[in-house]
Amino acid sequence: MIREHLRKQQDESNDYKPVFYNLNREQDQQGLATLLKSRPHIRINDNLYSQLRELMKIRNPTKPLTHEESEKKIREYIGALPADHVGVWVYYPWSDHLVHIVDEADFIELRTSRNKHKITDEEIAILSKKKIGIVGLSVGQSIALTLVMERLCGELRLADFDKLELTNMNRIRCGVHNIQVSKVVIAAREIAELDPYIKVKCYPDGMTESNMDDFFSADGQLDIFVEECDGVDIKILSRIKAKQLKIPVVMEMNDRGMIDIERFDLEPDRPLLHGLIPEVEISTLKGLTDAEKLPIFSPMLALENASARMKFSLGEIGKTITTWPQLASSVVLGGALVADTCRRISLNQLKSSGRYYIDFEQLIV
Template sequence: MLLGYRASEQYNSYYKPVYYRLAESGGQERLRELLSQTPSIQIYDTIESQLSELAKINNPQRQLTPEEYKVEVARYLDGKDPDEYGVWVYYPWSQKLVHLLDEEEFVQVRTSRNLYKIKPEELETLKTKKLGIIGLSVGQSIAMTIATERICGELYLADFDTVELCNMNRLSNCNVYNLGASKAVITAQKIAELDPFLKVTCFTDGITADNIDTFLGTGSSQLNILIEECDSIDVKILSRVKARAKGIPVVMDTNDRGMLDVERFDLEPERPLFHGNLNEEGIDLTKLKDLTSQEKLPMLDAMVNLSALSDRMKYSLSEMGKTINTWPQLASSVVLGGAMVTDTCRRILLSETTSSGRYYIDFKELIK
């Protein structure tokens, strides 16, 4: 084997960046040690440009001249070495070291173009929210859209699976050197490279009966919304049973005909699963993994409404086990799902919507 190891091994371990604040005691020594031990490190330092952006958004009524930008940057630095301003963020998986504004100013600049589509007080509210995503194929697009729009301050990501070549028809944030790596970890790395201050925790064993309560959390650490995007029928049902018991709303995108499911267990604690389409009587959560395909069919129908699927998806399902081994997903549908789920979750978090239901954004019907 080339070089005696698999390159993907490094991706299955690291997804949290390391911070170096040179103005803090020991910060410079720690950074010097990193630099001496990592000769191949790549350094990116645009702190003065970021400070110029900060000056620009803090002076919206002025058209600053180049000289005025220099004055504003100098005011922020206040006589300090530019190296000591902000924070140096190290990404172990790529050996990149990036000089950034520290968290408060970084978030202020990065989300400045959200105003006033999202009001300042709403941004502050969203910073306190925690979302969980089960399933990081469709879920990766959702996670990245959530992180990009920054509608929360913390994300839990769960998936036991690794990236395969056939996944890359829809995983727009994966590269060929990510093959074999954990889907959850890869997603967390991409989020950290976008926003190192967004807290992310990975559950690389996926969701099980043993860890579902930890994933959903309790009290002040509980998820505000569960986003369920996994393929396993047992996890789909188990996660909803647990979410309902804890009063956590569940949102799901099916990436066919733009179908979006919203179950407001936070507002309706007795709400039946899947809008009452699933017969909950007699369901044994411990035996769901052992169901035959025939036994799963009525459950799958309750989850996605098989009769309402697009003609091409219906045909695809008829070919499963014949010419294909799983149902298809298109990148355009997955990206649409990321947008729909993010928009819906933001409005739930800001109490702009209270609705449960099943909704369709079907381009074939809308655009003829």
């Protein structure tokens, strides 16, 4: 019975971009009508009025609005438009959900209203124009989602060649139905569900020498590059490119809360990774096993300063474990550290390069 159903089932798509319908445009009306007819099982979520009530509330902070006052302001906001024509309808192909939301400017106002005054309106406007690229979607997934929740950019570029395995789910937040789905697609879908107005571009083959120029510069140069990949060659080559383009690089190690900052935008002559990259021929670094990477990673990541349990684990690779361990608590902390750092760099509040530790075992004793 199950096998028969599987044979008839459509293959998993890699869709990650939502589809927008503005019913004030005849073409979109026709497109949505066709969609609903062809997919009658679509689940529709129409809670626009909830959003409009919140919008009236945040625009009138000095006194609570009565129900009548709120309704009056909503009617004035809508004007003569039919309710279905207010805002936009967003269709998520991977989940077959159709959601009614307010227009982009009002959406951003609502989404960021509880950031104020920790982030000002002027800063929100600056951040909405920033482009951030992330390579490596383990720690990178937590970073991407934190950036989006805090709305610290207007565009994300995500690169990772891996598909999700069950072993990844000790640190990557998603459901078991995503096993064998591309990690970048998983992240991009969740971003679209959090904020469909943020532009996302995926590189499901990971960052390569052939797509690196596109990743860094297509449709506008990156403002910040976040490097979280395991490939030694790409770890080095991507920094060479970032330095050429004067793009700051941020990396989080997922151990002892270590965060690394290289301000190539302010220090264009700064040595890569603070001069910690050993003399190696880059062409020899492709396809290394995790055990073979360790002698090269060790000076780059200052593994002599790693936690005791990480040091022990590294010695067990190829014996009792297959790769270095990562914990969800460290990954979530990494998401917060990198997001906070990116916000401060983007707003010109942080100008230093260096390596810093937020080590809970030392801070909380």
